Amino acid sequence: MGILSKKLCMVGDFGVGKTSLIRRFVERQFSDRYLSTVGVKISRKTMTIADSERGTQDLKLLIWDIEGQTKFKAIAPSYLQGASGILAVADLTRQETVEHLADHIRNFLAINQHGFIAVALNKADLIDREELAQIRNLLEQPSEQVIGVYQTSAKTGESVDTIFEHLTKRIWTKGN
Amino acid sequence: MSVLLNKLFIPSSVEYLAIDAQLFILELSAKVHQFTDCPQELKLGQDARLAFPELVGIETILQEILCGQRSDFELQGIARSTSDGRTLYLNLTCEKIGDNLILLAEDVTEMMVLRQSLMQRANEAELLLSALTASEDYNKKIISSMGDALFVTTVSGSIKTANQAAQKLFHYTESELIGTSISKIITDRDFLYRASQQNLLSGDFLKNVEVLCRTQDSQEIIVEFSCSAIQTTTKGLLAFVYIGRDITERKRAEAETNRALAQQKELNELKSRFVSMTSHEFRTPLTSILMSVDLLENFADQWSETKKQTHLQRIRQCSLNMKDLLEDVLTIGRAESGKLDFKPSLLDPAEFCCNLAEEMQLTIGQQHTIQFICQADLIRQAWLDEKLLRHIFTNLLSNAIKYSPQGGTVDFTLTRTGDHLQFIVRDHGIGIPPDDCQHIFDSFHRARNVRDIAGTGLGLAIVKKAVDLHRGKIECSSTVGLGTSFQVCLPLTKAAESSGLPDHL
Numbered sequence: 001m002g003i004l005s006k007k008l009c010m011v012g013d014f015g016v017g018k019t020s021l022i023r024r025f026v027e028r029q030f031s032d033r034y035l036s037t038v039g040v041k042i043s044r045k046t047m048t049i050a051d052s053e054r055g056t057q058d059l060k061l062l063i064w065d066i067e068g069q070t071k072f073k074a075i076a077p078s079y080l081q082g083a084s085g086i087l088a089v090a091d092l093t094r095q096e097t098v099e100h101l102a103d104h105i106r107n108f109l110a111i112n113q114h115g116f117i118a119v120a121l122n123k124a125d126l127i128d129r130e131e132l133a134q135i136r137n138l139l140e141q142p143s144e145q146v147i148g149v150y151q152t153s154a155k156t157g158e159s160v161d162t163i164f165e166h167l168t169k170r171i172w173t174k175g176n
Numbered sequence: 177m178s179v180l181l182n183k184l185f186i187p188s189s190v191e192y193l194a195i196d197a198q199l200f201i202l203e204l205s206a207k208v209h210q211f212t213d214c215p216q217e218l219k220l221g222q223d224a225r226l227a228f229p230e231l232v233g234i235e236t237i238l239q240e241i242l243c244g245q246r247s248d249f250e251l252q253g254i255a256r257s258t259s260d261g262r263t264l265y266l267n268l269t270c271e272k273i274g275d276n277l278i279l280l281a282e283d284v285t286e287m288m289v290l291r292q293s294l295m296q297r298a299n300e301a302e303l304l305l306s307a308l309t310a311s312e313d314y315n316k317k318i319i320s321s322m323g324d325a326l327f328v329t330t331v332s333g334s335i336k337t338a339n340q341a342a343q344k345l346f347h348y349t350e351s352e353l354i355g356t357s358i359s360k361i362i363t364d365r366d367f368l369y370r371a372s373q374q375n376l377l378s379g380d381f382l383k384n385v386e387v388l389c390r391t392q393d394s395q396e397i398i399v400e401f402s403c404s405a406i407q408t409t410t411k412g413l414l415a416f417v418y419i420g421r422d423i424t425e426r427k428r429a430e431a432e433t434n435r436a437l438a439q440q441k442e443l444n445e446l447k448s449r450f451v452s453m454t455s456h457e458f459r460t461p462l463t464s465i466l467m468s469v470d471l472l473e474n475f476a477d478q479w480s481e482t483k484k485q486t487h488l489q490r491i492r493q494c495s496l497n498m499k500d501l502l503e504d505v506l507t508i509g510r511a512e513s514g515k516l517d518f519k520p521s522l523l524d525p526a527e528f529c530c531n532l533a534e535e536m537q538l539t540i541g542q543q544h545t546i547q548f549i550c551q552a553d554l555i556r557q558a559w560l561d562e563k564l565l566r567h568i569f570t571n572l573l574s575n576a577i578k579y580s581p582q583g584g585t586v587d588f589t590l591t592r593t594g595d596h597l598q599f600i601v602r603d604h605g606i607g608i609p610p611d612d613c614q615h616i617f618d619s620f621h622r623a624r625n626v627r628d629i630a631g632t633g634l635g636l637a638i639v640k641k642a643v644d645l646h647r648g649k650i651e652c653s654s655t656v657g658l659g660t661s662f663q664v665c666l667p668l669t670k671a672a673e674s675s676g677l678p679d680h681l
């Protein structure tokens with residue numbers, strides 16, 4: 001298989017911006033139009049990561065854009081099989097999506113207990129800083145597999161590259 | 177050599193890919209190319225994960241299938257972008273066949289596209305709902321937290337919404353307000369009429385109108401209301417929004433300021449009256465004194481002893497007048513600044529009055545008689561401040577004499593009514609014009625009919641202060657030309673002492 005491939009999944013409620021985050025990260029674009037994802041769509045992105053001990057490495061990311069969870073349909077566990085990590089995404093303007101993060105994380109860890117999780121509190125461009133602090137208090141005490149909580153915006157690009165880079169690097173250095 | 181000798185069981189809508197344990201491609205069906213987004217990687221002997229990236233990560237699962245630990249693995253609804261820009265969906269199933277694996281790909285585009293359009297609608301509706309709820313929540317929070325009272329009524333004035341501030345201001349619960357008429361709150365009919373006459377077209381609205389309102393406990397409060405008509409969701413049907421701010425407090429503060437201003441004005445008047453009084457009252461005796469001194473200086477050696485005595489007597493009398501005046505000014509000054517003390521002691525009121533009347537009779541001529549009459553069985557002891565009593569009755573008696581220029585009797589009576597002592601000083605003198613009656617107790621005020629009768633206008637002011645210190649009452653009734661009567665009522669109880677000074681002094 002030549003270069004190293006790693007599977008990442010985007011999980012979260014519908015409409016939180018999973019597709020938009022991938023689009024920003026891979027294509028450097030954003031659209032205000034909402035097109036709900038059904039099933040799953042895989043995007044590829046090759047990243048070069050550097051580490052003082054291990055040197056540099058090219059890594060092929062396979063990013064799974066998974067249909068968002070709705071009241072009627074949970075995320076199919078089969079999609080999460082074999083993922084090295086997930087981006088658990090919530091929409092800062094919808095409190096319930098933040099509350100659901102803990103479930104998404106638990107479901108993933110049930111399938112892959114050594115997987116890594118990065119939490120994206122997305123649409124940060126729509127919310128005041130003070131409100132943000134309040135919402136962050138809602139988050140449960142993170143599991144040790146959670147590498148960090150990021151306020152992201154697919155619209156402005158805030159922290160989008162960072163969250164993917166941090167997650168990928170952690171998978172590479174500590175991963176299975 | 178075909179691994180799929182018995183591939184007959186594979187339906188025609190399904191394409192396949194046979195792979196070995198290392199995931200290298202062994203065989204592929206004719207149209208399986210359409211299901212990969214990397215057709216160039218789809219060739220015999222190639223790693224199947226390049227053309228089907230879904231296999232990355234599930235290598236262990238595939239091995240389990242090969243070992244028979246697991247029968248199959250399925251991924252549904254994998255999206256692929258086709259070269260012509262369409263999206264194609266497939267279900268991918270992996271099963272064991274012989275010693276190898278077979279990957280079956282079934283086109284489910286039609287079903288998934290249908291599902292997408294359903295999901296799209298459902299999710300959009302859900303997002304809209306959540307946005308609406310959020311903004312409704314937000315508006316509700318704003319409305320309930322605003323400090324001003326807010327009512328929304330129907331055209332007929334029935335209350336539909338009342339926020340917390342409104343409930344608090346008017347002392348109603350929300351359920352008591354909903355459905356009742358706004359006229360129960362706003363009692364100003366004219367305002368309600370004007371409010372109901374507004375329409376959407378005019379664009380303007382009633383702004384900051386002070387209206388009288390009534391709370392549940394029938395208190396009247398002044399509220400500054402603005403009212404405007406709004407369009408309800410039913411086209412053509414209006415609702416009215418009333419926003420009100422309680423200005424009772426502001427009004428009270430305004431009234432207080434006005435009162436303070438009036439007091440200030442009164443004080444200024446008092447000062448100027450004082451200046452004009454003193455300049456007059458001091459100048460007259462001073463002029464007399466200076467004149468007598470002048471005369472004595474120049475003519476004393478030519479004058480008889482009696483004439484000299486007359487002038488010396490005049491100087492003494494004028495000086496005494498000035499001393500009295502000065503004392504009055506000092507007393508009123510002490511009273512005004514609250515420094516006049518009330519120090520009651522047990523004394524016999526009748527004895528006090530009788531002595532005072534005799535004392536005064538000595539200083540006035542034969543022209544006037546002070547007649548003291550006392551109720552026979554009057555109590556012998558009462559808590560009274562002798563010094564203040566002296567202020568009260570020397571002033572009242574000397575006034576009675578002063579304003580009876582033709583002479584006559586002054587009646588001084590003392591009776592008891594309930595727990596009060598009642599003193600009456602009645603003369604048959606010139607009287608006080610009705611207009612002046614209400615001002616007689618003000619400092620420096622003198623009635624207009626006093627003409628050239630000397631006086632400072634301080635006496636009655638001092639009397640009033642002394643009566644107040646006793647927590648007593650003084651009243652005056654008078655008819656011009658017939659005479660004046662002052663009634664002083666002083667409480668017998670010691671309460672006056674313990675309650676101390678009246679607070680307005």
Ligand SMILES: Nc1nc2c(ncn2[C@@H]2O[C@H](COP(=O)(O)OP(=O)(O)OP(=O)(O)O)[C@@H](O)[C@H]2O)c(=O)[nH]1
Nearest residue numbers: 014015016017018019020032037068123153154155
């Ligand atoms: N302002 C703002 N809007 C965003 C952001 N991210 C996504 N959106 C918008 O949110 C809506 C949903 O975004 P998607 O990326 O389609 O959401 P999703 O999580 O993929 O939704 P599903 O596919 O239904 O699960 C779209 O209208 C986006 O334009 C963001 O960071 N800021």
Ligand SMILES: [Mg+2]
Nearest residue numbers: 018019036037
């Ligand atoms: Mg999506």
